[in-house]
Amino acid sequence: MTMSFGPRQLVLALDHAVSYARDDFLAGPSNAAALGLVERWPDWPNRVMALVGPEGSGKSHLAAMWAEISGARVLAANLLSEETLPTALATGALVLEDLEPEGLDERALFHLINMAREEGAYVLITVRTPPSAFKVAIRDLGSRLRALPAVTLSAPDDTLLRLVMVKLAADRQIALDQGVVNYVANRIERSFAAARAAVLRLDEESMRMHRPVTRALAAELFREDAGA
Template identity: 60%
Template sequence: MSGTERPHQLALALPHTESLTRDNFLEGPSNATALGLVDGWPDWPNRVMLLAGPEGCGKSHLAAIWAERTGAPVVAACALADDVVPDLVAAGAVAVEDLDGAPLDERALFHLLNLAREERAYVLITSRQPPTGLSFSLPDLGSRLRAVPVVPLGPPDDQLFLALLVKFCADRQMSVDIAVINYLATRIERSVVAAREAVARLDSEALRLRRPVTRALAAEVLRAAETRRSHSI
């Protein structure tokens, strides 16, 4: 390296946590019904309920809130196995995440639903799609899941989207002016995933360049992301 060449500044991947408590859940029209379901437990229309919505819409956060309230274990659907089902149901409540994740041991899930019915346990399932949009090789499981009441979650409205951007910045301890938040909100895809990714990129670049988080930096980060997308097509 020559004497005039400046070293490339690396961004440190500092740990940050996203709080999944009830107080930290941001409510809006898109998730109000689902939040009402969680807050209304155990007064449910059915002992098995399913939350369905796109990635990042708050399903896992709601499952975590419910699990904290009920003492329910949380298990990924793809991790289910016959030998763990009795212990899961023994808690009296269990949250099963990502029904549409693969691979799925359908017999283990069917066993869980049957045992939960026998033990009068509660089950909260999350999925990006409702069961009517999924296919199952075990017919009895498919018919059982299609009979489960589904509570949909949608994409955030304008106010909730702004609040989510502020929250993601706060989770990373970023000091950001509202002008930057408004700039991002009008230039990225209206989804929780896009908001989380945009804030992560902005944080990484601010650390790497040792610059404050400004609208100008946000514009540079979004332009760079768009350039990468266009080159990958």
């Protein structure tokens, strides 16, 4: 098959389209509990829930799916403040995306959790580390975070890791054959972030070298990673 690299070089610096549709979510043992939480809404154990997992583990995809189902607004956690609080629960549901302890408006988060309970609203928080471990100055907020139910997304199994690589490559208009996928998957950390980095590396090097993404190219790029 003849491959042309010219057109793709023109969009190298641009973001690649990512679909957050349910049909594009890759399910596996590592995210089964989180997917179950989203799909059984509003039958939740608590009005406020947390999705915990590393970067690239699928938290944003799941949150987007839940927002579509629930009509939730989506608010970046670093924008939560006492000024944005009055409209945060306007639809009765909110995704609070990428909560981190650094720069956290503790008072606003404390009031948000209380408001959700008082108003019968739902909040889904995405976060990389368990909120129960956050060091906060407001004691009552600390107790609420420790009591907050959380569902954790774990590292992908081998099958899901390979599927993720194929999906990430397809987002970049690359068709990875099974030989490339298996070779790379056996030489990277078993994590979503590592899969993303590997596909990006293959894409960038194939365009830089004007070569298709083949097992030979993968071997050149990842042989040293395996200690060969």
